[in-house]
Amino acid sequence: MLDFFRDGFYKDLALLLAITVLFGAVFSQGIAWAIDAYFGDTLDQMIGGYGEYDLILHIRAEAKEAAWRELQRIGEQSFPGYKLNETLTIAGQANVFFGLPPEYRTKEVLESITSYFGAVPGLNGYTLMVQPSVLIRGVHPGVREELREQIEALPGVRFAVKDGNNLVVLAQGEDQLPQVQEAIEGILDQYQILELRFPMGFAVDTQEVGDRALEVLRAQEKLTGNRYLNVTSAQYGEDLDAFLKTLVEMRDFLGSYASKVRIAPAAGTALAVGERLVLDGAVQAGQELIVEVTGVFGDLAEGMIIQGSPVQSTDKVVHTGYRLSADGERGEYVGEVEIENERYRLAYAVEESLRLLAELEELAVQASAAVDNAEAVLTTFQEALMQLEVLQVQMRQLNEGIAQSEGKPSGEQFLLTLLLNGLFQTLAQSVLSSGEESLDSLENLDIEEMRRSLDGISTQIANVQEINVAAIMEQIGFVRDTLPDLSDAEIGQSIRLINTYLGGQVIPGERVQLLIQGQKLNEKELEKLFQKELDHPYLHTYSTSAGMVSPDARGEIFRILKEVRSIVAGLLAIIFTLIVLVLDHATIFSTLKQLRAGKKGAVRPWLRWADPLLLMGGILGSALLSSIYHLARGQIPFFTPAVIAVLGFALGVLVAVLCERFSPVDSMELMAAQALGLSHVQIMREVVIPPSRPGLLNLLNRFRQQF
Amino acid sequence: MLEIRDLYKSYGKTVALDGVDLDVAKGETVVIMGPSGCGKSTLIRCVNRLTEPDRGSIVLAGQDVLALSGRELQRFRRQVGFVFQHFNLIARLTALDNVMFHLVLGGMDREEAREKALDALDKVGLKGAAARRPSELSGGQQQRVGIARALVTNPEIMLWDEPTASLDPILVGEVLEVMEELVQNTGTTMVIVTHEVSFALRAADRIVFMDQGRVVEQGPPQQVFSEPRSQIGRLYRKLLLN
Numbered sequence: 001m002l003d004f005f006r007d008g009f010y011k012d013l014a015l016l017l018a019i020t021v022l023f024g025a026v027f028s029q030g031i032a033w034a035i036d037a038y039f040g041d042t043l044d045q046m047i048g049g050y051g052e053y054d055l056i057l058h059i060r061a062e063a064k065e066a067a068w069r070e071l072q073r074i075g076e077q078s079f080p081g082y083k084l085n086e087t088l089t090i091a092g093q094a095n096v097f098f099g100l101p102p103e104y105r106t107k108e109v110l111e112s113i114t115s116y117f118g119a120v121p122g123l124n125g126y127t128l129m130v131q132p133s134v135l136i137r138g139v140h141p142g143v144r145e146e147l148r149e150q151i152e153a154l155p156g157v158r159f160a161v162k163d164g165n166n167l168v169v170l171a172q173g174e175d176q177l178p179q180v181q182e183a184i185e186g187i188l189d190q191y192q193i194l195e196l197r198f199p200m201g202f203a204v205d206t207q208e209v210g211d212r213a214l215e216v217l218r219a220q221e222k223l224t225g226n227r228y229l230n231v232t233s234a235q236y237g238e239d240l241d242a243f244l245k246t247l248v249e250m251r252d253f254l255g256s257y258a259s260k261v262r263i264a265p266a267a268g269t270a271l272a273v274g275e276r277l278v279l280d281g282a283v284q285a286g287q288e289l290i291v292e293v294t295g296v297f298g299d300l301a302e303g304m305i306i307q308g309s310p311v312q313s314t315d316k317v318v319h320t321g322y323r324l325s326a327d328g329e330r331g332e333y334v335g336e337v338e339i340e341n342e343r344y345r346l347a348y349a350v351e352e353s354l355r356l357l358a359e360l361e362e363l364a365v366q367a368s369a370a371v372d373n374a375e376a377v378l379t380t381f382q383e384a385l386m387q388l389e390v391l392q393v394q395m396r397q398l399n400e401g402i403a404q405s406e407g408k409p410s411g412e413q414f415l416l417t418l419l420l421n422g423l424f425q426t427l428a429q430s431v432l433s434s435g436e437e438s439l440d441s442l443e444n445l446d447i448e449e450m451r452r453s454l455d456g457i458s459t460q461i462a463n464v465q466e467i468n469v470a471a472i473m474e475q476i477g478f479v480r481d482t483l484p485d486l487s488d489a490e491i492g493q494s495i496r497l498i499n500t501y502l503g504g505q506v507i508p509g510e511r512v513q514l515l516i517q518g519q520k521l522n523e524k525e526l527e528k529l530f531q532k533e534l535d536h537p538y539l540h541t542y543s544t545s546a547g548m549v550s551p552d553a554r555g556e557i558f559r560i561l562k563e564v565r566s567i568v569a570g571l572l573a574i575i576f577t578l579i580v581l582v583l584d585h586a587t588i589f590s591t592l593k594q595l596r597a598g599k600k601g602a603v604r605p606w607l608r609w610a611d612p613l614l615l616m617g618g619i620l621g622s623a624l625l626s627s628i629y630h631l632a633r634g635q636i637p638f639f640t641p642a643v644i645a646v647l648g649f650a651l652g653v654l655v656a657v658l659c660e661r662f663s664p665v666d667s668m669e670l671m672a673a674q675a676l677g678l679s680h681v682q683i684m685r686e687v688v689i690p691p692s693r694p695g696l697l698n699l700l701n702r703f704r705q706q707f
Numbered sequence: 708m709l710e711i712r713d714l715y716k717s718y719g720k721t722v723a724l725d726g727v728d729l730d731v732a733k734g735e736t737v738v739i740m741g742p743s744g745c746g747k748s749t750l751i752r753c754v755n756r757l758t759e760p761d762r763g764s765i766v767l768a769g770q771d772v773l774a775l776s777g778r779e780l781q782r783f784r785r786q787v788g789f790v791f792q793h794f795n796l797i798a799r800l801t802a803l804d805n806v807m808f809h810l811v812l813g814g815m816d817r818e819e820a821r822e823k824a825l826d827a828l829d830k831v832g833l834k835g836a837a838a839r840r841p842s843e844l845s846g847g848q849q850q851r852v853g854i855a856r857a858l859v860t861n862p863e864i865m866l867w868d869e870p871t872a873s874l875d876p877i878l879v880g881e882v883l884e885v886m887e888e889l890v891q892n893t894g895t896t897m898v899i900v901t902h903e904v905s906f907a908l909r910a911a912d913r914i915v916f917m918d919q920g921r922v923v924e925q926g927p928p929q930q931v932f933s934e935p936r937s938q939i940g941r942l943y944r945k946l947l948l949n
């Protein structure tokens with residue numbers, strides 16, 4: 001068989017192989033590249049170029065127009081130099097790209113996207129796609145801040161932004177990405193979240209079980225270097241924390257609002273928390289009064305009304321208490337139960353205030369009038385005093401006049417004097433009621449001072465009148481009306497409900513999550529340990545990571561595209577090889593088969609399986625496929641070089657076996673050519689190849705063919 | 708000129724040649740006759756190694772044919788003209804190219820080859836059909852192109868494998884005419900396998916009867932036809948008398 005190639009055809013074959021491999025590689029890679037480029041362009045249009053946009057805003061399609069205007073406004077106002085572009089609308093949701101100018105790609109901006117864009121009409125959410133970045137998905141809230149700190153300290157990292165459950169780590173440059181990603185993976189690798197799951201309905205106190213589980217772990221000697229943390233509640237985030245705090249506040253408020261129940265157990269009676277008592281005594285119409293014991297302190301117990309309403313009284317009301325059995329039967333006498341109702345007291349106080357205020361207003365009006373009266377009296381009094389003075393002077397003059405007159409006073413004069421003096425005395429006495437005091441002491445009264453005092457009082461009263469008592473009353477009335485209209489039973493039930501929910505401030509749940517830093521633990525080994533130590537045979541353990549580095553969606557798409565490219569290139573290489581084998585090499589195989597037909601001896605049976613022709617086909621196929629596949633950078637999953645070599649071999653053998661079907665050679669022409677003394681290479685070039693199937697062999701032969 | 712000794716050839720269990728001895732003198736025209744499947748074609752193909760015999764020897768013009776290989780074999784084959792039953796022309800080439808291409812490939816100048824080819828075509832009466840392809844020629848014309856192709860090299864010996872067997876009777880005549888003329892005018896050694904009894908009688912120097920891979924009788928035409936010693940001979944005599 002080698003003779004066949006020896007007289008020159010080997011050159012043709014070598015050239016053919018070289019060109020086949022080259023062409024095959026270019027062809028396969030070219031088409032794959034074209035596909036890649038096409039999809040890449042399409043993708044670029046769809047999702048923007050690398051780093052061109054920083055976020056995709058998902059907007060309800062019908063609000064698109066309004067959203068667009070708002071986005072332009074936000075852009076102009078907050079991010080001058082922004083970029084806006086619309087992309088696909090999928091399922092009623094429009095997607096708009098927003099590109100931040102580089103100077104705005106800061107942690108502050110990226111963490112407050114909602115405050116910038118929250119008012120965009122129809123906004124359903126957004127996706128961060130800022131580049132160059134590494135995306136860590138599913139970061140456990142219990143380690144987020146810890147991770148962020150470590151990651152931000154890595155070289156090449158600008159900062160890390162929280163985006164829902166993800167952390168987006170911004171790198172300084174695209175070149176740093178692989179190194180940053182590797183470092184992040186290294187950090188994440190130190191963490192493990194071990195989850196203990198309880199079957200449905202087995203809600204446990206996660207704090208308590210978590211702490212016990214941590215003890216179990218810490219007791220493991222070989223794992224002493226590890227750090228453990230119960231991060232169960234962290235998974236619910238800060239919102240829950242706030243909610244729990246509110247619940248506690250509410251519980252405390254309700255508690256102080258409820259009637260205080262103090263139980264004085266009769267001698268020899270022991271009470272337990274949770275026991276119920278039914279009370280005798282004054283009760284509002286309706287149900288019996290039932291109290292639950294909430295605390296026992298020595299010879300005193302506290303309780304809470306869980307049914308019925310006590311009489312509305314601001315004073316303590318004393319009832320007699322009897323034990324209440326589980327089936328609702330009244331039992332033995334337990335002692336006196338004192339009920340004090342702050343709520344009623346509050347309501348009473350408010351009512352009283354309202355009344356007081358109403359009276360205050362009245363009082364102010366009256367006081368004002370009284371002051372006015374007092375001033376009038378004072379004025380009158382002052383005038384009277386002045387007239388008295390005048391009178392006094394006249395009296396004195398009169399007396400003097402009488403004494404100085406040369407003659408004896410007339411009897412008339414004397415009588416008048418007497419009369420006047422007596423009148424004056426009486427008058428002064430009646431006015432001043434001061435008995436024998438002289439009129440001078442009257443003059444010592446500081447009338448002006450009195451007047452000033454009265455003015456002050458008057459101003460103050462005016463001030464009181466100016467206070468809008470009506471408004472205050474309205475407000476207090478409002479307070480009174482908004483006081484929760486809850487019965488003691490309702491309050492009691494609410495408090496009990498809140499308490500069960502809080503369960504001492506942890507969530508009863510079906511799973512406990514533990515953070516482990518350090519050596520990795522095998523969750524399946526631990527499962528048995530936990531089942532035993534926590535005495536919970538149905539418990540299961542699962543291990544998850546504290547976060548997963550995942551290529552960003554865009555990078556992922558391009559990675560898939562690249563993979564597709566490699567697969568397409570690989571498939572094309574295989575197809576190309578098969579085509580080449582069928583079109584070109586089958587002709588050669590056919591010729592070889594024909595030529596040896598006239599050769600000496602019969603083909604021995606065992607040779608059929610070690611047929612040199614088939615062997616040659618296999619080797620050729622293997623060589624062709626391997627080199628084309630390799631040069632085309634084909635990469636099909638599971639198609640290792642060995643697999644490719646075997647596949648090529650198989651294809652070659654197959655084509656060699658079926659060569660005459662693929663490319664029959666005219667045996668008569670071949671025989672004539674032989675008889676005419678043509679060499680093998682001449683036979684191939686002039687007789688066999690020209691009428692063969694069009695292919696590379698046929699094409700290349702055109703340059704050598706003489707006829 | 709040609710000495711064949713003890714030639715054996717079998718295809719699996721089928722024995723095609725079962726110890727054939729045959730001598731052909733220079734310039735002699737030998738006609739081989741025999742029933743279908745008796746090994747005529749196999750024998751004649753062995754002479755230019757289109758078929759490899761299993762054993763035996765073939766000496767042509769002093770050359771041990773079976774020892775030849777590669778270029779020697781190719782050169783040897785150019786000295787042997789071979790005419791096929793089915794013409795075996797190259798379908799894509801014109802009549803002229805069919806006749807001249809092996810001359811050119813053998814190293815001859817194209818012009819010279821062309822002249823020789825036209826000359827050969829002229830000899831078989833087909834100069835005018837030089838530009839036609841085999842598909843545009845009748846069977847007889849195709850075989851005459853085949854003959855021209857064989858004789859264009861001026862071979863020392865011409866081997867004919869039933870040249871008229873695939874022609875319809877009307878066309879057989881024109882081919883036989885050409886053959887007879889060649890036999891008479893060229894003096895080339897001819898080994899002709901044919902069932903044309905009358906042609907054999909007219910043209911052959913010697914007739915060889917074969918049966919089941921063996922030469923069963925040979926001798927001058929008059930002798931073998933008038934007094935056949937073999938069963939085959941008697942069958943051909945009957946054919947001739949009819």
Ligand SMILES: Nc1ncnc2c1ncn2[C@@H]1O[C@H](COP(=O)(O)OP(=O)(O)OP(=O)(O)O)[C@@H](O)[C@H]1O
Binds near residue numbers: 743744
């Ligand atoms: N390539 C081959 N493979 C197998 N058997 C063959 C082959 N060529 C010929 N034979 C067998 O060898 C025997 C001789 O064949 P050959 O062609 O030489 O006979 P023939 O005398 O030329 O017959 P025909 O007059 O039909 O041409 C026959 O039995 C034939 O079937």
Ligand SMILES: [Mg+2]
Binds near residue numbers: 747748749868869
């Ligand atoms: Mg035959």
